Amino acid sequence: MHIFFQSDIGKKRKNNQDFANYFENNQGIPLAVLCDGMGGHKAGDIASEMAVSHLGDAWENSGLTDVDTIVEWIKEHINIENTRIVEKSTQYPDLEGMGTTLVAVALVENHFIVANVGDSRAYHFINGNLKQVTDDHSLVNELLKSGEITTEAAMNHPQKNILTRSLGVTKKVDVDIVTTSISTGNQLLLCSDGLTNMVNDKEIAKILTISSTSLKEKVSELVSLANANGGYDNVTVMLIEPNKGKEGKWICK
Template identity: 35%
Template sequence: MMVPMSYSLVYSARSEIGHHRKNNEDTLRVNLERGFCLVADGIGGGAAGEVASRLFAETADEIFQNASDRSEAEALARVQETFRCANSRVREHAAKHPLHLGLGCTADLMAFHDHGFVLGHLGDSRSYRMRNHHLMQLTKDHSLVQHQLDAGLISPDDARTHPMRHVILRAVGGEDEVSLDLIRGPIHSKDLYLLCSDGLTDFVDDDRLAAILNMDQALAQKVDALIDAALTAGGYDNITAALVQAE
């Protein structure tokens, strides 16, 4: 029997192929009844990327299917198990299908427990929190460009147009043992969480994200505005955004 949370959640989400891709390698899943939201972005090109992100989402569906409670410990265990199992499944698929060698996916998976969230993160998909009109990035990209930024080798402006900005250092399916970031925090009334693929954040900067999220509009209209901003900027990649708000 699930323990009721101390807050309620509402959401809106959307995924678009963009203007220049033949297929959508992003996978989006929001199931608030089971207590999770995820965005996964395929790596490997063509069908390979789609397979990896789909495997991640299907794994989450299975692991969150019979949640026995909404404790923080339970949420943490399910997030870790999803990444571990999905990593194994992606690597097993690649071993059986040589044409898909090198496939993988980035993934952000947020699990909600009775007083807060547990967020698992691999790659360069991102999660943000808007609280009291202030936008905070919860995750740090596992990318070559982020590594160079941290080392002071390039500036933030350089990073946005760097020719190697899509080189990912950690991903689901990348290594035998998964090494993910785990972020935990409380959920306050009116908190707004954004999970998104790099098809949004590569082309819409944080100031623009904050302006859209602060609009006095319904969640669905905010999601549409996020997607439209990325499409207007060129729509060069698949674009996925999920908004979850606490009430």
């Protein structure tokens, strides 16, 4: 098994607003998507599930194989889902204010194509080193980048959950895209902030380093550690480890 994910309600929340899944298009190219919803009542649940499910359905009906074309497709279709969420939130009063983060990755040829909106993250783990691929779209990250606060202050900042970008807020959303090459032994981690607010990068890397455990065991251990450290939020973790098929192409199945 080379893609595995787990979503958990955590220790403090009454419902789980995270949603994740992975899909293949009709050329066998995988797309993994993870969202962390926001909004009152069950609006966050709906926004995150809408984004993942509709984006996945569109991907399954596509036949794209070219990196540049896929990058443009991802940007376009994330904006389609953004518009859908905005329209639903204005159409139904109980969904007003709903939105979601989104982080997604497609495996194409010898590249990961990573897209993100919000503060759900993607990490690239290679040769024992954990590198954050995505950039958090949050107020605290803006303060950190400008030098107004330290890394230590950012960890416990009272405005840590304020996002500067998410799906469902404006009619058009900017999508960050990062393309990174794949090497043997790589792992790509997608996660909601329920993990990264509870488990630091060193702890994550330590778990991913253990070669004797499966992806399922690593994911389960990360979720369990987030809960053991407080579990203040929903936590969703998806781990991807590609391997080469018979034709020498990278695959995730």
